[in-house]
Amino acid sequence: MARAEYPEAVGALVGELKRLPGVGPRSAERIAIWLLQHPRAEPLALAEALHAAKETVISCEVCGFFATRESCGICDDPKRDAAVLCVVEQATDVLPLERSGAFKGRYHCLGGKLSPLDRVSPEDLRIPALISRIDAARDIEVILALGADVEGEATSNYLADLLRGKDCRITRIAQGLPAGGGLDHADELTLMRALEGRRAF
């Protein structure tokens, strides 16, 4: 007697789903079964969306955010302030900043952060493109909006060193208490940074 297995096509689908970030073998199986059995599942619509996204979406050559072949929603917007450039790690960091409503300038996505452990060195980031943008502009403000983790800090320091002497002001986003967070839940490092960064009231 052969031990029963899913048909090959199900196995292949589970295999592809398992490769997605945050999807383990169990979830992959659960999703595959759902896609094939649930009346509201639309596997072909998902397949179509994958095709369409793969075909039409590219990285903007200027800012690194998602763009279509025709245009980049950020770089092509004349209402954005060309005198402020916000440097972020990933294209996915742009929308959270946009949702805050506090930034009206342009972005530059590095495509990662320096991390020797993951073998990410300066050559792997979009740093030359950043320098050309700064060189091409005059007296702009470069806001470093990288993460507050070790690699983010290292990347910020590296960029600050690199940009010193250029015709730009370098700032960085504040570190401190998160909104809604009490002092009792903040760790020592956060409180230290919050104290260091205190402002006149």
Next chain:
Amino acid sequence: MARAEYPEAVGALVGELKRLPGVGPRSAERIAIWLLQHPRAEPLALAEALHAAKETVISCEVCGFFATRESCGICDDPKRDAAVLCVVEQATDVLPLERSGAFKGRYHCLGGKLSPLDRVSPEDLRIPALISRIDAARDIEVILALGADVEGEATSNYLADLLRGKDCRITRIAQGLPAGGGLDHADELTLMRALEGRRAF
């Protein structure tokens, strides 16, 4: 200034991913971005797997497990014992039982369990097909292998009532301590069932 958004095709992909079970809005965004940006991502392979699975995989009309249009790996296996029929809730319950290696018979997937709250009544389950199979056989053993939750119990009781008087023996899988579990971690109901189901040593 328009607030930046992902290109439409990315939004559509996130929308489809968000519909998958266990994938929330954040994970959907994360998966979509990974699919579009990661060098090892293969969105078109996933799309292809979805197409292939949707096109080739069906539910076996006899047992309800996954089958291709040509054959059902379980029903078409002549080495399986036709005198034992294991009734499970879902097609996904078959592989765990197969992996246990303790069952060599055939299966019948009900496609769910009785659950008035979710409006699942006997008509929604593959019960007529089960009765035809039992009527067509002689002196078979029907093993009820449904879950040990309230709905699983209700479904087992309903089926036991329905099958009484037919030419079949009805059994159910044991409830008790899970393998590797100590008494200190077992709840009262599990211990009660374990005591009730005690066997000669």
